[in-house]
Amino acid sequence: MVAFSVDDEATSADTVHKHKLGFPVGHNADAAAVGAAVGSYANAEPKYLQSTGFVLEPDGAVLTAVYAARSVDWSQTT
DSSP states (O other): OOOSSSSSSSHHHHHHHHHTTTSEOOSSSSHHHHHHHHOOOETTTTEEEEEEEEOOTTTTTEEEEEEEESOOOOGGGG
16 A cells, blocks of 8 residues: 655655554645546645545556545545
């Protein structure tokens, strides 16, 4: 698993620490560029990339993809 964030490095690191994430989280992602590359939705204001998930075959082929209908509210997660 890997994740991208439009947040800066410090904010992304705080999120990783707060939620004890055990996977790489990139920072300063260009939401429009990532969205165009993977077909996900990018919100212009406030700037964020809507959650997008992929399950890949061992050869890298996309088995399935899931796209969020809205942003994730991390304050509601445990």
